[in-house]
Amino acid sequence: xxxxxxxxxxxxxxxxxxxxxxxxxxxxxxxxxxxxxxxxxxxxxxxxxxxxxxxxxxxxxxxxxxxxxxxxxxxxxxxxxxxxxxxxxxxxxxxxxxxxxxxxxxxxxxxxxxxxxxxxxxxxxxxxxxxxxxxxxxxxxxxxxxxxxxxxxxxxxxxxxxxxxxxxxxxxxxxxxxxxxxxxxxxxxxxxxxxxxxxxxxxxxxxxxxxxxxxxxxxxxxxxxxxxxxxxxxxxxxxxxxxxxxxxxxx
Numbered sequence: 001x002x003x004x005x006x007x008x009x010x011x012x013x014x015x016x017x018x019x020x021x022x023x024x025x026x027x028x029x030x031x032x033x034x035x036x037x038x039x040x041x042x043x044x045x046x047x048x049x050x051x052x053x054x055x056x057x058x059x060x061x062x063x064x065x066x067x068x069x070x071x072x073x074x075x076x077x078x079x080x081x082x083x084x085x086x087x088x089x090x091x092x093x094x095x096x097x098x099x100x101x102x103x104x105x106x107x108x109x110x111x112x113x114x115x116x117x118x119x120x121x122x123x124x125x126x127x128x129x130x131x132x133x134x135x136x137x138x139x140x141x142x143x144x145x146x147x148x149x150x151x152x153x154x155x156x157x158x159x160x161x162x163x164x165x166x167x168x169x170x171x172x173x174x175x176x177x178x179x180x181x182x183x184x185x186x187x188x189x190x191x192x193x194x195x196x197x198x199x200x201x202x203x204x205x206x207x208x209x210x211x212x213x214x215x216x217x218x219x220x221x222x223x224x225x226x227x228x229x230x231x232x233x234x235x236x237x238x239x240x241x242x243x244x245x246x247x248x249x250x251x
Contacts, residue, residue, distance in 0.1 A: 007029075007031065007185040007186070007250070008032075008033060008183060008185050008186075009025055009030050009031070009032055009184060009185065009187070009188065009244060009248075010184040010187040011033065011187075011188050012036060012037040012038075012189055012190070012191075012198070013036065013188060013189075013190040013191075014036050014040060015034075015036050017190065018190075018235075018236075018237050019237070021240060021241060025241065028245070028250060029250075030248070035180035036172075037171065037172040037177055037180055037191075037194045037198075038169055038193060038194050039169070039170045039172075040068060040143070040167050040169055041168050041170055042072075042168070043144070046076060048164045048165065049072075049073070049076055049141065049164050049165070049166050052141075052162070052164045053076060053080055053082045054080070056084055056085060056088060056139075057088075059139045059162075060088070060135040060136060060138065061089040061090070061091060061135065061138045061139070062089070062090045062091065062105070062139045062141070063092075063125060063126075063129060063138050063154075063161075064090075064091070064097055064101065064140075065093040065121050065122050065125060065146075065147070066093070066143070067096045067097045068167055069097075069141045069143060069166050069167065070097045070098070070100040070101050071100040072141065072166035072167050073100075073101070073141045073166055074100040074103070074104045077104045077105070078104055083104065083105075084104070084105040084106055086106075088105070090108045090109065091108065091110075091125060091128070091129055092108045093110075093111070093122070093124070094111075094121065095110060098110050109129075111124050111125055111128035112128075121214070122147050122148075122150035122216075123150070123153055126150045126153035126154050127153070129154065130153070134159060135159075136161075137159075137161070138159060138161045139162055139164065140162065140163045140164070141165075141166045142163055142164070142166065143165065143168060143169055144167070144169060145191075145192075145193055146163065147216050169191075169193065171194070172197070174200070177197050177201045178201050178202070181198060181208055185208050185248060186208050186209040186229070186247050186248055187208050187210055187211070189210060189212055190213035190214075190217060190235070192217050192220030192221075193220075194217075195210075195212065195217050195221035195224060196223075198221075198226065199221060199224035199226040200224065202226070204225075209230070209247045209248070210226055210227075210228045210230075211228060211229065211230045211231075211232065211247055212228040212230070212232070213232050213240060214231065214232060214235050218231045229247045230243040230246055231243065
């Protein structure tokens, strides 16, 4: 009897993200190839963030949609010995994003329902902020390739948003992208930029199954010409594992 080959999954997310996912995939017989295609670095200058932190009393709220942005902001505030005014409303897209902010900025508001297939973290957070009658201006620390949902929704409702870059993303080269998907049965993508890159270096018919971490990445993949085979219901290990198992037909 011919032994069935273990399915191969390529994980392209940045190191440290979705900790434990690779081990849980291996535990169910999956061969995992970890090939991060997006890395992160400090902004070209900290001056815009430093200025914003010194001006915290002029803001009515802070909104953060990623743990990376939250950590960068908290660490910079600590270095500058900045503390938040008592009446500043600090909002985060989820518990992992809220955690780095709590020691330096006090209680953090987190929406009661997070990412679903129909709404991304940014739109969910913006909706919760509007429901609480958030006031302007709002400080939005983000990456250089930040998603549009939160600032777009707030501005459409008349809430002024000031964006400040707290990290920048570095995309892998095309050859690294080809190697990340070669001979895989499925590939996990967690960034619109990576989804677009992979679509540009692969051909229909030669592509593995594509699993997107959320709706924003899935939309970018579709626009690039590679529709995902599955979209995780939340950017969490359990949800991503569930979707990969479904795509691969694993019990």
